[in-house]
Amino acid sequence: MIKIDNIDKWYGDFHVLKSCSLEVERGEVIVICGPSGSGKSTLIKCVNALEPVDSGRIVVEETDVTDKGTKLPLVRARIGMVFQHFELFPHKTVIENLMMGQIKVLRRSQDEARQKAESLLKRVGLSDQADKYPSALSGGQQQRVAIARALAMDPIAMCFDEPTSALDPEMISEVLDVMVELAKEGMTMMVVTHEMGFARKVARRVVFMDQGEVKEIAPTETFFKNPESERAKEFLSKILAH
Amino acid sequence: MGDFDFLVIIESLPFLFDGLLISFQLTFLALLAGLAWGTILAVMRIWGPAPLRWFSAIYVNVFRSIPLILVIFWFYFLVPLLIGRPVGNFTSALIAFSLFEAAYYAEIMRAGLNSVSRGQVYAGLAIGLSPRQNLQYVILPQAFRNMIPVLLTQAIILFQDTSLVYVVALSDFMTSASTVAKVEGRLAEMYLFAALVYFLICFSGSMLVKHLQKKKVA
Numbered sequence A: 001m002i003k004i005d006n007i008d009k010w011y012g013d014f015h016v017l018k019s020c021s022l023e024v025e026r027g028e029v030i031v032i033c034g035p036s037g038s039g040k041s042t043l044i045k046c047v048n049a050l051e052p053v054d055s056g057r058i059v060v061e062e063t064d065v066t067d068k069g070t071k072l073p074l075v076r077a078r079i080g081m082v083f084q085h086f087e088l089f090p091h092k093t094v095i096e097n098l099m100m101g102q103i104k105v106l107r108r109s110q111d112e113a114r115q116k117a118e119s120l121l122k123r124v125g126l127s128d129q130a131d132k133y134p135s136a137l138s139g140g141q142q143q144r145v146a147i148a149r150a151l152a153m154d155p156i157a158m159c160f161d162e163p164t165s166a167l168d169p170e171m172i173s174e175v176l177d178v179m180v181e182l183a184k185e186g187m188t189m190m191v192v193t194h195e196m197g198f199a200r201k202v203a204r205r206v207v208f209m210d211q212g213e214v215k216e217i218a219p220t221e222t223f224f225k226n227p228e229s230e231r232a233k234e235f236l237s238k239i240l241a242h
Numbered sequence B: 001m002g003d004f005d006f007l008v009i010i011e012s013l014p015f016l017f018d019g020l021l022i023s024f025q026l027t028f029l030a031l032l033a034g035l036a037w038g039t040i041l042a043v044m045r046i047w048g049p050a051p052l053r054w055f056s057a058i059y060v061n062v063f064r065s066i067p068l069i070l071v072i073f074w075f076y077f078l079v080p081l082l083i084g085r086p087v088g089n090f091t092s093a094l095i096a097f098s099l100f101e102a103a104y105y106a107e108i109m110r111a112g113l114n115s116v117s118r119g120q121v122y123a124g125l126a127i128g129l130s131p132r133q134n135l136q137y138v139i140l141p142q143a144f145r146n147m148i149p150v151l152l153t154q155a156i157i158l159f160q161d162t163s164l165v166y167v168v169a170l171s172d173f174m175t176s177a178s179t180v181a182k183v184e185g186r187l188a189e190m191y192l193f194a195a196l197v198y199f200l201i202c203f204s205g206s207m208l209v210k211h212l213q214k215k216k217v218a
């Protein structure tokens, strides 16, 4: 469903992604991990063309995202994106955050968009926060709103870039719970995270990135028990130490 | 203080008030037009193709390097020549102020646009907004909101600057006060009164700016 085929990307003369390839099947949850600066965020931004690639192809359900002729807004609308720092629109209320894309991109009516937004807020347990501004919410609540905002576009897949790493520890589980539930419903998900409990619970495979390369792709348990590369072993010993 | 004749102020209040209205109108309209044009210039400067970027940069630097009073004067003669008929001193002054202020608002809005984080830009694009929609619904409202105190400060300066229209004999507040002063021979009273009025208006404006800044920090 998501096919990343041999992509390369440079920031100036810094080679940030080196011949990366990866396929994600429909309904699969894949966790991407790796040391800081290894290119995880960049890779995930390439999937919905928030960052252009220099060579290679990314195809999302028949649509070539890297093709110059592709209408990017509609492709992006169908790939939900959740960021480390939530990135809710601060000048809009929670419910307006959920309605904007539906109205401006999908051309839904106000009523339809509101209904959809309300049902999603209910789903992430935030019905009573609908008319507040994002700044009045806790980090965990903001991230749940951000997930709901992405879901409001009826995405065919969801990408998460370290969705819990900016959160206070006591708020991590409320966000992970929503993500686990999504995974169980069969959503296709690419998740950059170091939450290994989450990976073990829902990810079928783990991708390990290092210095711009996809170093390892392995079934979750295999990766944890028997990582192939030295770099992965080192990395695992560091994060599992916490 | 015995020589002061405050009656002359009271008697000329209706006349002065008309002048004040002109000053306000000029400020308000030039603010709107200057802000709109300035925002376009800022957008061109940041995202435009090279020729538009240069145009915007040159425009801003040229207008910021010539005295406003000259601009007002020029447009008074220039606009009628360009369009082939007289336009009146209010219109020519309004055009001059709008174009001049746009150079300052362009710089303010450029700072405002740059103050919106990259993450916000990504977030708007990620829900499928086109670059233009993203600018309109996500970036500009935040840029504008971040810059409100600075924009207001510039508006206060603009209000003070409108007094320069005396060079084209437009009866704004300053020109009206000056007319009364000369006709009645009451220079001290009228110029003191004019200063007081400008002070009160601009000082209230500054207090408002302070208040808004405090709210933003909190």
Ligand SMILES: Nc1ncnc2c1ncn2[C@@H]1O[C@H](COP(=O)(O)OP(=O)(O)OP(=O)(O)O)[C@@H](O)[C@H]1O
Residues within 6 Å of the ligand: A011, A014, A016, A034, A035, A036, A037, A038, A039, A040, A041, A042, A043
């Ligand atoms: N816009 C940019 N311009 C130049 N270099 C960049 C840019 N964005 C990222 N980089 C660099 O590319 C490298 C990979 O960045 P990326 O954000 O993808 O890493 P990451 O694996 O997500 O790391 P982290 O765990 O810290 O989030 C880093 O060295 C970063 O400094």
Ligand SMILES: [Mg+2]
Residues within 6 Å of the ligand: A040, A041, A042, A161, A162
């Ligand atoms: Mg990252």
